[in-house]
Amino acid sequence: MSKKGLETHHVVPAPSGGWDVKRGGGQRATSHHSTKRDAVSAGREVSRNQGTELRIHNLDGRIASSDSHGRDPNPPRG
Secondary structure (H helix, E strand, O other): OOHHHHOEEEEEEOOOOOEEEEEOOOOOOOEEEOOHHHHHHHHHHHHHHHOOEEEEEOOOOOEEEEEEOOOOOOOOOO
8 A cells, every 4th residue: 555545535435325434545434424515524524633635536436626634745835
């Protein structure tokens, strides 16, 4: 597993329905939620606590948006 994967969390559609929050490169879900909104909220909390990037996916699996909660390689200029 690459170090890059360990620095991300993902909100992804679950195969059995609903939405999962997963660590980058992980097989098992950190948590499962019935709505995307709940999964994004939980994913943001985990991502903030662990200082990771959060990738939010659409139903088709493509990344829709990202949130940076740590080690941002391109931080905004002050």
